Amino acid sequence: MSKVMLEVNELTTKYITRFKEDVYAVDHVSLKVEEGKSLGIAGESGCGKSTLALSLMGYYFAPLHYTSGEIIVDGKNISGLQPDEIRKNILGTEIAYIPQAAMNALNPTQKIINFIEDVVHAHDPKATKKDIYDLARERFELLGLPADVLQKYSVELSGGMKQRTVIAVSVILSPKVLIADEPSSALDVTSQKMVIKMLLDLMETGLIKSMLFITHELPLLYNVTDDIMVMYAGQIVERGSAQQTVFDPLHPYSKGLMGSIIVPEKGLRNVKLTAIPGTPPNLKKPPEGCRFAARCKYVQPECRVHRIDVQHIEGNREYRCIFSEEQLRKAYENG
Amino acid sequence: MKMAEEKISCLKGVGLTKVFGIGRTKTLAVDHIDFDFRQGEIISIVGESGSGKTTLAKMLLGLINPTEGEVYFLGEKRDISSHKKKMEYWKNIQAIFQDPYSSYNIFQKIDGVLLDCINMRGGKNLPKEEKVKLMTEACSFVNLKFEELTNKYPFELSGGQMQRLMIARIFLLKPKILLADEPTSMIDACSRATILDMLLKLRDETGMTLIFITHDIGLAYYVSNGVYIMEHGKIVEYGTADDIILRPKQAYTKRLISDVPKIHEEWDLSTVEYH
Numbered sequence: 271m272s273k274v275m276l277e278v279n280e281l282t283t284k285y286i287t288r289f290k291e292d293v294y295a296v297d298h299v300s301l302k303v304e305e306g307k308s309l310g311i312a313g314e315s316g317c318g319k320s321t322l323a324l325s326l327m328g329y330y331f332a333p334l335h336y337t338s339g340e341i342i343v344d345g346k347n348i349s350g351l352q353p354d355e356i357r358k359n360i361l362g363t364e365i366a367y368i369p370q371a372a373m374n375a376l377n378p379t380q381k382i383i384n385f386i387e388d389v390v391h392a393h394d395p396k397a398t399k400k401d402i403y404d405l406a407r408e409r410f411e412l413l414g415l416p417a418d419v420l421q422k423y424s425v426e427l428s429g430g431m432k433q434r435t436v437i438a439v440s441v442i443l444s445p446k447v448l449i450a451d452e453p454s455s456a457l458d459v460t461s462q463k464m465v466i467k468m469l470l471d472l473m474e475t476g477l478i479k480s481m482l483f484i485t486h487e488l489p490l491l492y493n494v495t496d497d498i499m500v501m502y503a504g505q506i507v508e509r510g511s512a513q514q515t516v517f518d519p520l521h522p523y524s525k526g527l528m529g530s531i532i533v534p535e536k537g538l539r540n541v542k543l544t545a546i547p548g549t550p551p552n553l554k555k556p557p558e559g560c561r562f563a564a565r566c567k568y569v570q571p572e573c574r575v576h577r578i579d580v581q582h583i584e585g586n587r588e589y590r591c592i593f594s595e596e597q598l599r600k601a602y603e604n605g
Numbered sequence: 606m607k608m609a610e611e612k613i614s615c616l617k618g619v620g621l622t623k624v625f626g627i628g629r630t631k632t633l634a635v636d637h638i639d640f641d642f643r644q645g646e647i648i649s650i651v652g653e654s655g656s657g658k659t660t661l662a663k664m665l666l667g668l669i670n671p672t673e674g675e676v677y678f679l680g681e682k683r684d685i686s687s688h689k690k691k692m693e694y695w696k697n698i699q700a701i702f703q704d705p706y707s708s709y710n711i712f713q714k715i716d717g718v719l720l721d722c723i724n725m726r727g728g729k730n731l732p733k734e735e736k737v738k739l740m741t742e743a744c745s746f747v748n749l750k751f752e753e754l755t756n757k758y759p760f761e762l763s764g765g766q767m768q769r770l771m772i773a774r775i776f777l778l779k780p781k782i783l784l785a786d787e788p789t790s791m792i793d794a795c796s797r798a799t800i801l802d803m804l805l806k807l808r809d810e811t812g813m814t815l816i817f818i819t820h821d822i823g824l825a826y827y828v829s830n831g832v833y834i835m836e837h838g839k840i841v842e843y844g845t846a847d848d849i850i851l852r853p854k855q856a857y858t859k860r861l862i863s864d865v866p867k868i869h870e871e872w873d874l875s876t877v878e879y880h
Binding site for chain 2: 315414492539
């Protein structure tokens with residue numbers, strides 16, 4: 271078994287609203303990413319994907335608060351550290367984060383190279399300009415970005431180019447974990463493909479040791495990551511390899527999600543897309559039992575009684591439902 | 606397409622062109638486009654950002670005037686020279702836009718939004734109960750509850766709900782043509798299926814012509830009979846959905862299709878050319 275790069279145990283974080291109400295957006299989430307592996311997180315808007323990403327990189331600014339659980343990056347426990355400490359010692363070298371609108375992170379009055387200098391100096395004040403330039407140039411060439419981008423201002427670059435530049439800059443210190451939160455959803459398909467290729471190149475060359483990829487686009491996730499985790503209302507409802515989760519989903523929610531995939535492939539026109547009725551629960555007052563109960567076709571009275579635990583099954587998979595694997599498969603067969 | 610031959614022409618464009626700017630900054634956004642959409646068809650116009658598809662949509666809606674070329678509506682030359690004529694035209698063509706948040710008047714309550722539609726369809730003098738009945742019907746068509754929406758403002762709804770309310774408007778207006786400009790690109794995959802199903806159901810009931818403007822070639826394949834591919838303001842390829850997606854001829858179409866992640870076929874990343 272290879273080294274575990276990111277381990278999260280029962281992480282719970284909450285938002286505190288203006289009216290002092292607690293919203294548990296990440297609720298007892300546990301996950302593990304090994305060296306050289308990538309994990310995808312899927313789910314609809316508002317299910318806590320992005321909050322999980324912020325929580326993992328220790329971005330605890332009001333209204334987000336840390337409640338309990340552990341985050342271990344390459345054997346080092348970073349949970350409970352102060353945001354300032356995290357910024358100085360963790361971000362960039364241990365964890366790097368790419369938000370959806372990463373391209374807006376560039377300062378229009380600064381050249382790209384100055385931006386890189388700032389990033390490197392924050393961690394290593396002694397680095398010389400020449401060293402930084404050589405490193406940046408080498409990296410940019412490796413990642414298929416022209417080196418003259420370094421001397422340009424951000425306004426001179428196209429959207430896709432900006433996004434790739436920011437990715438190249440955020441991994442310049444070779445972080446152990448890269449968290450990519452919808453890195454390509456603001457781009458068109460051609461630029462998206464370039465961004466994805468770049469991320470996969472980064473993994474292959476070992477510049478980043480592991481990756482967490484967040485998106486609601488399942489076909490993309492299936493092509494990029496080794497494992498897929500499905501989130502619903504702050505909880506993980508299913509985890510397994512990409513192949514298993516997409517083609518053989520167990521949890522009724524994942525089943526519904528996979529039924530809404532649209533890809534330009536033969537046979538798509540004959541498929542009836544499934545839409546999951548209803549809306550996710552209000553996380554201020556989450557339901558007592560299964561959070562998906564209100565929208566589930568196969569709901570039973572006992573689903574609503576108490577908290578549903580994760581079931582671990584063969585093939586390193588887990589899902590959060592009271593039914594056994596056979597019961598679920600049978601239910602899906604009968605429609 | 607055989608069936609379509611017999612149907613009457615609903616919206617036709619001849620040499621439609623739009624030029625922005627003058628002199629050095631001149632841009633040909635839409636470049637001499639010809640098309641003929643038949644009544645009851647579902648058409649998709651697919652292209653990347655900057656290919657001119659939204660400009661084309663605006664010209665079809667009569668929001669901007671074409672620099673050159675003509676639009677024919679139901680076989681006759683479209684005349685939108687005066688405000689009154691425009692209002693008359695908009696009874697027949699309606700649109701759903703990408704961003705539901707900016708599609709509403711923020712000072713108007715939801716009842717007002719729906720009431721306007723009824724009035725526009727000539728239901729101004731209907732008794733109040735009749736109007737409420739119509740509005741309730743429209744809301745239940747899109748799985749919203751009218752009782753919960755009265756006295757609310759659009760911004761109190763979620764994005765998906767707002768987009769559904771937009772469809773409720775169309776349900777009341779019953780236009781001949783509905784133009785949907787990226788109707789699902791701000792909505793996640795799960796609600797996307799709901800919105801598309803509603804639009805298709807509405808089309809089956811009213812027999813209107815549905816025009817999708819989208820960058821998502823998968824969506825175009827799923828919903829439409831006919832697909833038009835746009836590149837740099839020109840239509841480079843058009844035909845039935847099966848022909849375009851499964852047997853594309855133009856290199857541009859091939860590239861568009863190959864760039865979309867697939868699940869049953871392999872998604873080839875080795876051919877990526879950085880630029």
